[in-house]
Amino acid sequence: MAYAFEKLPQLVDKRGKLPRKGSYSKRTKKITDRVWHHSLTLSHLGGSDAESFADYHVSLGWPGVGYHFVIEPKNKVYTPKGKRARIVYANDINLRTYHVGDSNQFSLGICVAGDYRTEKLDDATKATIDELQEALVRDGIGQRDKSHQEMPGYSWKACCVFDYQKVFAFLNGEIISNTSPKTYVIQEGDTFWGLANNIDGITVNDLIVANPGVDPKKLKVGQKINLGKAKNAYTPKKDKPKKAQETYKYPLPSGVLSEGNKGENVKKLQRALNAIYFKCGTADGIFGSKTKDALSRFQMVYLPYEVDGVYGPNTRKKLQAVLKSKGF
Numbered sequence: 001m002a003y004a005f006e007k008l009p010q011l012v013d014k015r016g017k018l019p020r021k022g023s024y025s026k027r028t029k030k031i032t033d034r035v036w037h038h039s040l041t042l043s044h045l046g047g048s049d050a051e052s053f054a055d056y057h058v059s060l061g062w063p064g065v066g067y068h069f070v071i072e073p074k075n076k077v078y079t080p081k082g083k084r085a086r087i088v089y090a091n092d093i094n095l096r097t098y099h100v101g102d103s104n105q106f107s108l109g110i111c112v113a114g115d116y117r118t119e120k121l122d123d124a125t126k127a128t129i130d131e132l133q134e135a136l137v138r139d140g141i142g143q144r145d146k147s148h149q150e151m152p153g154y155s156w157k158a159c160c161v162f163d164y165q166k167v168f169a170f171l172n173g174e175i176i177s178n179t180s181p182k183t184y185v186i187q188e189g190d191t192f193w194g195l196a197n198n199i200d201g202i203t204v205n206d207l208i209v210a211n212p213g214v215d216p217k218k219l220k221v222g223q224k225i226n227l228g229k230a231k232n233a234y235t236p237k238k239d240k241p242k243k244a245q246e247t248y249k250y251p252l253p254s255g256v257l258s259e260g261n262k263g264e265n266v267k268k269l270q271r272a273l274n275a276i277y278f279k280c281g282t283a284d285g286i287f288g289s290k291t292k293d294a295l296s297r298f299q300m301v302y303l304p305y306e307v308d309g310v311y312g313p314n315t316r317k318k319l320q321a322v323l324k325s326k327g328f
Contacts, residue, residue: 003135003139003141004136004138004139005089005135005136005141008087008131008135009079009084010085010086010087010131011086011087011089012087012088012089013089014050014089014090015089015090015091018064019051019055019058019064020058020063020064020065021058021062021063021064022063022064023063023064024063024064024096024097024098025096027094027095027105027106029105031093031106031107031141032106032142032143033106033107033108033144034107034108034110034145034146035099035100035107035110035145035146035147035151036112036145036146036147036148036160037067037109037110037112037147037148037160038113038115038159038160038161039111039112039115040117040304041113041115042114042115042118042119043073043074043113043114043115043119043125044073044074048072048074048114049074049075049113050070050088053065053066053067053070053111054090063098065090065091065097066098066099066109067090067091067097067099067109068090068092068093068095068097068108068109069087069089069090069108069110069111070087070088070090070110070111070113071086071088071110071111071112071113071125071129072086072087072088072113073122073124073125074113076124081127083127084124084128084131085122085125085127086128087128087132093108093141097109099111100148100151101152102152102153103152107151108141110132112129112160112162115304116160116161116162121162121167123170126167127170127171129164129168129170130168130169131171133145133167134168145164147159147160148160149193150191153277155191155193155326156276156277156322156325156326157301182228183228184224184227185222186219186222186223186225190219191216191219192204192207192208192216192219195207202227202230204216205233205234206230206231206232206234207225207227207230207233208234209234210227211225211230217326248323248328249275249328250268250272250323250328251268252316252323253265253268253311253316254316256312257269257287257310257311258287258292259288259289259291259292259309261287262285262286262287266285266286266287266291267283269287269295269311270282270284270291271283272319273291273294273295273298275323275326275328276319276322278295278297278298279294280293280294280295292309293309295309295310295315296308296309298315298319299315302318302319303315303318
C-alpha cells in the first residue's frame with residue numbers, strides 16, 4: 001500500500017539503514033495516537049538528527065531509534081512548494097518502537113529535533129510538521145494527535161513544549177482557537193498540566209480551584225471537569241513564604257552527592273528519583289551504580305548539558321520542579 005506521507009518530497013526513507021542492534025516487534029494493536037516529541041538537543045547541533053538519536057537509543061539497549069519519523073530542522077530540502085525541514089522515515093509504522101512506555105503498541109512516534117524550551121520553530125519546520133500531519137490523517141494512520149506529556153505516565157515530562165496543534169494549520173493560515181468550553185470530558189492520558197498547557201490563560205492552579213471535588217492525581221476517563229470558570233480562578237497570595245524542604249513529601253538534600261556517598265541525604269535523593277519513575281532500587285542510603293544511573297537518566301532528560309551522575313544545585317533545582325509538577 002502506498003501512503004500519502006511517502007510521497008512528501010522532503011521525506012527520506014532510512015528504514016533499516018540507521019544504527020541498530022536487533023529488531024522491534026510488530027504491533028498487536030491499531031495505531032490510535034500520533035505522539036509528538038522534541039529531542040531536548042539544540043536543532044543546529046551535530047547530534048540533532050535521526051542517526052545520532054539511533055546511536056543513543058542503541059546505547060540504552062534498544063533495538064534502534066525509538067521514533068517512526070524524525071524531523072530534522074538543520075537539514076533543509078527545497079521542494080516545489082518551498083523550503084522544508086527533512087523528514088527521516090526511521091521505522092516502519094507497523095513496528096512497536098520504544099518512545100512512550102506502555103502506550104507503544106498503539107502509538108506512532110514523531111520527533112522534531114530541537115530544544116523548544118529555548119528555541120522557536122522556523123517556518124520550514126512548521127511547514128513540514130503541517131504537511132506530515134495532514135498526510136498521516138489522509139492515510140488514516142491514527143485517530144488523534146497528542147504530545148508526549150499527554151500520554152499515560154508522562155505528565156511530568158515537558159515534551160513537546162511547542163504548540164503542535166497550532167502548527168498543523170500553519171500553511172493555510174487558520175487560527176486554532178484555544179477558547180475553552182464550559183466543560184471538558186477527561187480522555188485517556190489527560191492531566192491538568194497537559195490541559196493547562198494547551199488552553200490559553202488557564203493554569204494548573206486555576207483548574208484545581210475551579211474543580212474542588214476533583215483530585216488532579218486521580219483523573220478518570222469520562223470524568224467531567226469545569227473549564228468555564230477556571231480562567232483566573234486562582235489568586236496567589238502576596239509575599240507567600242517559600243515552603244520549607246522538610247514539609248515536602250520528598251524533601252531534597254542540599255550540597256553535593258556522588259557515587260560512594262552514604263547516609264540519610266542519599267536516601268532522600270533515592271526516594272525522590274523513585275517517585276518520578278527514574279528507578280534506582282530500594283532507598284538504602286548507598287549511592288551506588290544504580291543511583292548514579294538513575295540520576296544520569298534524569299539529567300539526560302532535564303539537564304542534557306550536565307549529565308555527570310552527580311547531584312548538585314542545578315540537579316536539585318530541576319528535581320524539585322519535576323516533583324512539584326507531579327503534585328509532590
